[in-house]
Amino acid sequence: MLYRHRSHRAELSTEPIASLGLARPVISTRHNEACMKVEVVRSSRRRKTVELKPIPDGVRISIPSNATKADEERYVKTLLRRYEKRKQTVGIDLAERAQRLANEYRLQMPDAIKWVENQNSRWGSCTPSTRTVRISSSVAKFPNWVIDYVIIHELTHLEIHGHGNDFWEVVERYPRSERARGFLIAKGLEDESNNDDTCDDTDPADADLADPN
Numbered sequence: 285m286l287y288r289h290r291s292h293r294a295e296l297s298t299e300p301i302a303s304l305g306l307a308r309p310v311i312s313t314r315h316n317e318a319c320m321k322v323e324v325v326r327s328s329r330r331r332k333t334v335e336l337k338p339i340p341d342g343v344r345i346s347i348p349s350n351a352t353k354a355d356e357e358r359y360v361k362t363l364l365r366r367y368e369k370r371k372q373t374v375g376i377d378l379a380e381r382a383q384r385l386a387n388e389y390r391l392q393m394p395d396a397i398k399w400v401e402n403q404n405s406r407w408g409s410c411t412p413s414t415r416t417v418r419i420s421s422s423v424a425k426f427p428n429w430v431i432d433y434v435i436i437h438e439l440t441h442l443e444i445h446g447h448g449n450d451f452w453e454v455v456e457r458y459p460r461s462e463r464a465r466g467f468l469i470a471k472g473l474e475d476e477s478n479n480d481d482t483c484d485d486t487d488p489a490d491a492d493l494a495d496p497n
Contacts, residue, residue, distance in 0.1 A: 324356060398416075400418045409438065432464075
């Protein structure tokens with residue numbers, strides 16, 4: 285898997301919370317740093333779950349009516365981050381791309397490859413026991429040759445679990461592997477020592493969604 289460090293912080297405008305405990309939903313409106321309308325709906329019908337839905341001029345975020353101000357800020361920040369990441373992946377077919385790269389560089393195909401939005405410290409991960417590859421949706425904003433490198437890196441883990449010479453010999457079949465690693469290292473997104481860069485048999489999809497920053 286590929287590890288990274290995150291320093292992005294979303295800036296959200298703040299508004300007073302309307303009185304709680306009302307039967308009708310309480311609606312407040314704000315705008316994020318990109319000037320997108322963010323409508324926050326507090327509903328007494330919603331107990332624990334939160335939800336984001338696109339609306340014509342922005343997004344609507346539904347939260348429990350008894351959520352604190354701190355809870356609201358956390359919900360909005362997390363859901364907006366996930367929404368922006370999801371938009372970045374539109375139009376990128378991971379399965380098709382992985383198949384092309386596997387054929388071209390003589391790699392194994394996973395049983396499943398998918399975008400995930402909650403890998404806060406990794407660009408990609410591989411679970412060999414289930415033959416599943418997960419790619420952070422944050423990768424989608426990078427050049428195509430970097431996306432290809434991340435996919436190739438994780439496909440190689442289906443066959444080779446560590447980062448020995450045999451692993452890098454396979455990865456370096458990709459002509460731009462060194463350049464792609466340099467791109468990630470320059471941004472502080474890949475650990476140069478690779479001490480933490482290993483495939484695993486745990487599913488990051490169950491990881492905490494909280495922003496470590």
